[in-house]
Amino acid sequence: QVQLQESGPGLVKPSETLSLTCTVSGGSIRSYYWSWIRQPAGKGLEWIGRISTSGSTNYNPSLKSRVTMSVDTSKNQFSLKLTSVTAADTAVYYCARAYYSWLPFDYWGQGTLVTVSS
Amino acid sequence: EIVLTQSPGTLSLSPGERATLSCRASQSVSSYLAWYQQKPGQAPRLFIYGASNRATGIPDRFSGSGSGTDFTLTISRLEPEDFAVYYCQQYVSSPPDTFGQGTKLEIK
Numbered sequence A: 001q002v003q004l005q006e007s008g009p010g011l012v013k014p015s016e017t018l019s020l021t022c023t024v025s026g027g028s029i030r031s032y033y034w035s036w037i038r039q040p041a042g043k044g045l046e047w048i049g050r051i052s053t054s055g056s057t058n059y060n061p062s063l064k065s066r067v068t069m070s071v072d073t074s075k076n077q078f079s080l081k082l083t084s085v086t087a088a089d090t091a092v093y094y095c096a097r098a099y100y101s102w103l104p105f106d107y108w109g110q111g112t113l114v115t116v117s118s
Numbered sequence B: 001e002i003v004l005t006q007s008p009g010t011l012s013l014s015p016g017e018r019a020t021l022s023c024r025a026s027q028s029v030s031s032y033l034a035w036y037q038q039k040p041g042q043a044p045r046l047f048i049y050g051a052s053n054r055a056t057g058i059p060d061r062f063s064g065s066g067s068g069t070d071f072t073l074t075i076s077r078l079e080p081e082d083f084a085v086y087y088c089q090q091y092v093s094s095p096p097d098t099f100g101q102g103t104k105l106e107i108k
Helices: none
Strands: A003-007 A018-024 A033-039 A046-052 A057-059 A067-072 A077-082 A091-098 A106-107 A113-118 B005-006 B010-013 B021-024 B031-036 B044-051 B061-068 B069-073 B085-090 B103-107
Touching: A003 A091, A003 A106, A018 A067, A018 A091, A018 A113, A046 A067, A046 A077, A046 A091, A067 B044, A077 A091, A077 A113, A077 B103, A106 B044, B005 B069, B005 B085, B010 B021, B021 B031, B021 B085, B031 B061
Parallel strands: B010 B103
Antiparallel strands: A003 A018, A018 A077, A033 A046, A033 A091, A046 A057, A067 A077, A091 A106, A091 A113, B005 B021, B021 B069, B031 B044, B031 B085, B061 B069, B085 B103
């Protein structure tokens, strides 16, 4: 059974960089597409971007200038960096898997809350 | 960017009743539409993909229909565990993938 687990600091100061890692277990990270999705408290879902295991990326245009994703196939991990954060970036951050970029998300991590505050 | 509009925002029904949730796209997404269920404190779970295909382990009381711009998720007879928030998602036009704002299905 594939499992995804997000990890990273739960508190980030304004203007700093949010960094999260998703570790995939129970299966290979290869040959899938891996996304980050976030959800502010009490609100809906926002797709941040995706990365393939070849390193190809697509980002949400609304966040593109601040987002960088990377993948480490040797560790079965992929990562998110979001720069210049503000309180508006406070949310639960999920990592998720899609079999192809044109398929929905079939596996999700449990989510990790990141709060932006001084 | 394709905007998905879900209605109603909240649906109040009793167990055993039929639920009909709607998702409308601002332009055609063909059948590249999914439905997710989310319960408090949990990640979303894929229920329907390709507009009408149930994901693994999803009971057959859940059905999806539609194509183009208008889609429906129907729950034929509500069970207590079905009360949750449901989101639709389009994945034909990316970036970005987009989600609807959600429909909260609550117990009446």
